[in-house]
Amino acid sequence: MKPQLKKRLGDLLVDEQLISEAQLGNALKEQRNLGLKLGATLIHLGYINEDQILTFLAQQLNIEIVDLLKVKIDHNAVQLIPEVHARRLRALAIHDDGEKVTLVVSDPADLHSLDVLSTLLKGREFSLKIAREDQLIESFDRVYRRTKEIASFAVKLSEEHGETSAFDVSGLELGGEGSDATVVKLLQSLFEDAVQVGASDIHIEPDEKVLRIRQRVDGVLQETLLPESGIASALVLRLKLMAQLDISEKRLPQDGRFNINIKGKSIDIRVSTMPIQEGESVVMRLLDQSGGVLSFDEIGIPEHLQARLKLQLKRPNGLILVTGPTGSGKTTTLYSALSMLNEPGNKIITVEDPVEYRLPRVNQVQVNSKIGLDFSTVLRTALRQDPDILLVGEMRDNETMEIGLRGALTGHLVLSTLHTNDAISSTLRLLDMGAPGYLVASALRAVIAQRLIRRLCENCKHTHETPFEQQVLLDQLSTETLHNRQFHSAPGCQRCQFTGYRGRIGVFELLELDDAMVSALRLDDTEAFAVAAKQSQYFEPLAIAALDYAKQGITSLEEVFKLVDRFEKAHIATFRPTPADEQESDFGLSLTPRDASSLDYPN
Numbered sequence: 001m002k003p004q005l006k007k008r009l010g011d012l013l014v015d016e017q018l019i020s021e022a023q024l025g026n027a028l029k030e031q032r033n034l035g036l037k038l039g040a041t042l043i044h045l046g047y048i049n050e051d052q053i054l055t056f057l058a059q060q061l062n063i064e065i066v067d068l069l070k071v072k073i074d075h076n077a078v079q080l081i082p083e084v085h086a087r088r089l090r091a092l093a094i095h096d097d098g099e100k101v102t103l104v105v106s107d108p109a110d111l112h113s114l115d116v117l118s119t120l121l122k123g124r125e126f127s128l129k130i131a132r133e134d135q136l137i138e139s140f141d142r143v144y145r146r147t148k149e150i151a152s153f154a155v156k157l158s159e160e161h162g163e164t165s166a167f168d169v170s171g172l173e174l175g176g177e178g179s180d181a182t183v184v185k186l187l188q189s190l191f192e193d194a195v196q197v198g199a200s201d202i203h204i205e206p207d208e209k210v211l212r213i214r215q216r217v218d219g220v221l222q223e224t225l226l227p228e229s230g231i232a233s234a235l236v237l238r239l240k241l242m243a244q245l246d247i248s249e250k251r252l253p254q255d256g257r258f259n260i261n262i263k264g265k266s267i268d269i270r271v272s273t274m275p276i277q278e279g280e281s282v283v284m285r286l287l288d289q290s291g292g293v294l295s296f297d298e299i300g301i302p303e304h305l306q307a308r309l310k311l312q313l314k315r316p317n318g319l320i321l322v323t324g325p326t327g328s329g330k331t332t333t334l335y336s337a338l339s340m341l342n343e344p345g346n347k348i349i350t351v352e353d354p355v356e357y358r359l360p361r362v363n364q365v366q367v368n369s370k371i372g373l374d375f376s377t378v379l380r381t382a383l384r385q386d387p388d389i390l391l392v393g394e395m396r397d398n399e400t401m402e403i404g405l406r407g408a409l410t411g412h413l414v415l416s417t418l419h420t421n422d423a424i425s426s427t428l429r430l431l432d433m434g435a436p437g438y439l440v441a442s443a444l445r446a447v448i449a450q451r452l453i454r455r456l457c458e459n460c461k462h463t464h465e466t467p468f469e470q471q472v473l474l475d476q477l478s479t480e481t482l483h484n485r486q487f488h489s490a491p492g493c494q495r496c497q498f499t500g501y502r503g504r505i506g507v508f509e510l511l512e513l514d515d516a517m518v519s520a521l522r523l524d525d526t527e528a529f530a531v532a533a534k535q536s537q538y539f540e541p542l543a544i545a546a547l548d549y550a551k552q553g554i555t556s557l558e559e560v561f562k563l564v565d566r567f568e569k570a571h572i573a574t575f576r577p578t579p580a581d582e583q584e585s586d587f588g589l590s591l592t593p594r595d596a597s598s599l600d601y602p603n
Contacts, residue, residue, distance in 0.1 A: 003061035003128060005109050010038055012060065013048070023047045039107060054130055061108050063128050068092075068104060068135040069459050069495045073143055077101065081120055083144040089113045090136050092143070094129075101126040106133040142494065146193035147224060153186035154211070158228035183234045191269075191286075195262045197222075197497075200286060200327065204239075206232035206279040218454050218504050219327070229278075236273065236280045243271040251275055257354055265290045270354060293339045293357055299332055300506040302545075308510060308538070309448065313337055316388075318445035319408040321395075323418045323426040328451050329506055330417045331356055334391060337415060338362065341389055349382045350391040351375055367393075375400040383407055392416040398434045405435060408443035422542060423449040423511035424533045428526050441521035447511045452504040453546055453559040457496035461488045461553065470557050477543060477564060488553040505554060507546045507563065511539055 005012060010024045019027075019042065031041045042048045058065045077096035081103075086092055091113065095102040101124055103117060108128050117126070160182060190213065194202050199215035199222075206212075211226040240247045243256030253274045260267050270285040296306045312320055320337075322330045335357050342348060342361055350359075353367040353375070363385070365378050375392065376399040382390060383403070394417050395401045408414040420426045426447045430440050463486040466474070492498030511533055513521075520529035533539060546560040 003063060003108055005060055009057075009109055013042070013053075013056065016056065018052060018056065019047050037107065037110070039109075050132060054132065057108055058130055061128075063108055063130055066104060066129045066131050068094075068131045068139050069493055071104075071494065073139070073494060075143060078143045079148065081117070083140065085116070085120055086144070087137075087140055089116060090133055091117055092136055092139055099125065102129065103127070104129045104131045104136065106131065106136055139494065141196055142497065145196070146189040149189045150186060150193065150213075150224070151226060153182055153189060154226045154228045154231055157182045157186060157231045157234060183231075183238050186231075187235065187238060191260060191262050191267070194286060195265060195267065202284045202286065204232065204235055204282040204284075206276070206281070208278055211235075216327075218499070218501055219452060220454075220499070232279050236282055239271055239282055239284075240273065243269075245271070245273065250280060255354075259289070268356070287356055289357065293335045293359065294332060295339070296336050299329065299336055301333075301508055305508055305510050308512065309337075309446070310340070312446045312512065313341060313413070315413065315445060317408055317411050317413055319405060319414045319416070319443045320445055321416055321418055321426055321447045322450065323420045323423065323447060324450045325419060325421075330450065331393075333448065333450060333506075334415055334417065335359070338389075338391060341413075346388045347386060348389045348391070349385060349387045350393070351378045351382060352391070352393040363387075376403055379403045379407070383410070383412070387412060389413045389415070394418070395430075395433075401430065401433055401435055402439075405430075405439050405443045408445075409439075414443075420449075423447040423509050423539075424530055427511075427513075427517075427521070427529065427533075431521075431524065431526060437521045437524040441513075441518045444513055444521075446513065449509045449511070449542060451507045451542055451546075451563060453507055453549070453555050453562070454501035455503045455505050455554055456488055456556055457490045457493060457500055457502040459495045459502075460493035460500070461490040463487070463553075464489050466557070470561075473561055473564070474557070477560075478547060485551065487550055487557050489556050489558075500556075505549065507542050507549070509540055509542045509545060511536070 007015070010019075010028070013019045014021055014024055023042070023045070027038060027041045027045055027047065030045060031038055034041055034044060036044065039053050043050055043053070054065055057063075071094060073092075073094045074096060077093040080093045080096065080101060081089075081091060090106040092104045093101050094104055101121055103126050105113070105117075105128060107113065108130050114128075190202060193199075194215050197215065197217050199217050200219075201216040203214040203216075203221070204211070205214070206229055209227070209229055211229045211232050213224045213226065214221045215224075216222075237247055240254070240256075242258045244258075245254045245256045253272065255273075256271045258269055258271070260269065266289040268287040268289050270287070272283045272285075274281045274283075296309070301309065312318075322333050324330050338348060338350070338359060342359060344361070347363070348359075348361070349363045349365065351365050351367060355364045355366050358364070365373075365382070367373055367375055367378060375394075375396060379390070379392065379400065380403065390404070390407055390412050392400065392404050392414065395404060404414050404416055418426050418429055420429050424447075426449065427440065427444065430444070431437060466485070466487055490496065490500035492500045496502040514532070514536060516532035517529055517536070520526075520532055543560060543563045546555065546563050549555045550557055550560050
């Protein structure tokens with residue numbers, strides 16, 4: 001049964017003195033110009049807010065207001081209304097008990113929409129609940145995943161080509177008649193689903209009996225299994241064509257890239273293939289080019305670290321390293337630094353593999369080892385191009401490292417990355433790679449180590465007592481007494497897909513070389529260097545920085561403890577943090593307490 005208002009909405013609102021006659025008349029005039037429903041027009045004009053209308057409609061129609069972020073949604077029921085109609089009608093099916101369907105709508109007084117919904121449900125009985133429109137829109141992106149669509153295309157592709165037949169390459173060529181091929185639609189659905197959930201990577205892994213597709217969301221892999229394992233070769237073939245790789249080469253790894261537009265976003269996709277037992281594995285890194293290069297504030301570097309880092313970047317020469325594991329945001333940080341330095345008075349040359357973001361005024365070089373254009377070759381030439389600033393994508397070998405160090409000694413500011421666990425071990429890694437201690441001491445200015453940790457879901461997080469085993473670890477991690485402090489956790493909800501986490505935030509440590517560290521390096525005394533670094537007045541280990549976020553309720557203790565290994569425990573115990581309001585940097589800057597409540601790091 002469809003609930004129905006006894007009078008028109010506007011008249012009822014006037015009767016209840018929620019709006020005036022004059023406001024109603026003006027809203028009716030504006031409604032024609034805006035093309036909105038009356039309720040939306042009243043909200044747009046500021047005569048009433050959405051919560052007032054929801055409460056009023058719920059009382060008039062005797063229906064329940066629900067918080068979609070806390071309601072458990074039946075994903076089988078969701079499919080009763082196609083996504084295109086759900087978005088147009090602002091309606092979501094959340095439950096189906098076999099007899100009655102429960103629908104959540106934003107406007108239960110819209111009889112036309114209710115008639116369309118009845119047709120879509122083929123006359124089945126339904127009951128109504130009401131929710132905020134913004135919650136419905138957010139829910140659409142979350143519940144209308146492409147999983148069913150992907151499975152359907154996989155079945156169709158398997159039926160078209162069979163398990164063992166060879167795929168017709170001509171039908172998969174870019175821009176050709178095969179552009180409507182099922183494999184193209186399958187890949188399109190894969191990419192749309194990945195962008196919708198904010199995945200940073202897509203893994204396609206053929207197994208003996210299944211095709212495993214995994215997406216990395218907030219640093220954690222989510223898995224989908226397709227029984228049509230035979231379609232893997234078609235997917236790999238199509239992706240190779242898109243990335244301009246050699247489709248006949250299946251025995252060696254290959255790397256490539258291509259760009260696509262998904263949901264109005266320009267997505268740059270880096271493709272890596274690798275031969276495995278059951279065929280070829282493909283991993284794709286998704287980079288959203290639409291947002292442009294982020295600033296230090298946007299990537300989440302705390303203000304007190306920003307001040308010190310910017311002073312280091314303004315030095316005329318020297319080497320600055322950014323370190324961390326793959327996927328920790330090193331490249332994003334480097335590009336943020338370049339964006340700050342990108343001025344008409346600076347000549348900047350970058351040597352990258354691959355070039356990830358295009359920057360105006362910057363000479364960006366893509367290395368190509370197939371033709372001998374490797375890092376060391378480009379760097380030698382770059383030093384003869386009169387640069388002020390050099391960015392080396394990665395210190396990959398001894399030759400690249402030595403050229404970078406000598407470039408830093410000859411009047412250039414050099415920025416680069418290393419894959420190490422923390423700032424202290426980065427310096428020691430340069431020595432292990434064969435760099436003389438005196439050369440590192442003369443060239444290296446600072447090291448930034450970083451990680452991405454997951455943010456607790458703001459919708460469902462709550463405080464909790466610290467379990468005994470976590471308290472033991474806290475005692476080892478910090479000299480501060482934390483026995484009576486409450487930390488946060490999150491059980492999971494619709495908004496975070498019941499993971500308890502939503503989004504990530506950067507954790508940073510900055511090591512600036514002082515006289516004691518430089519002296520230890522000149523003597524090749526790695527132990528003395530490590531001790532001097534740990535005792536540096538302003539050095540704060542990654543785990544301590546992450547603990548600050550846990551104290552503020554931004555992340556959980558579980559995320560903090562992931563950053564603590566045996567090596568860190570050994571030197572964190574000697575770390576004595578100075579109260580932030582009493583700190584003063586080497587440059588006379590007063591440092592304020594960390595406040596990361598507004599910081600967020602992109603997915």
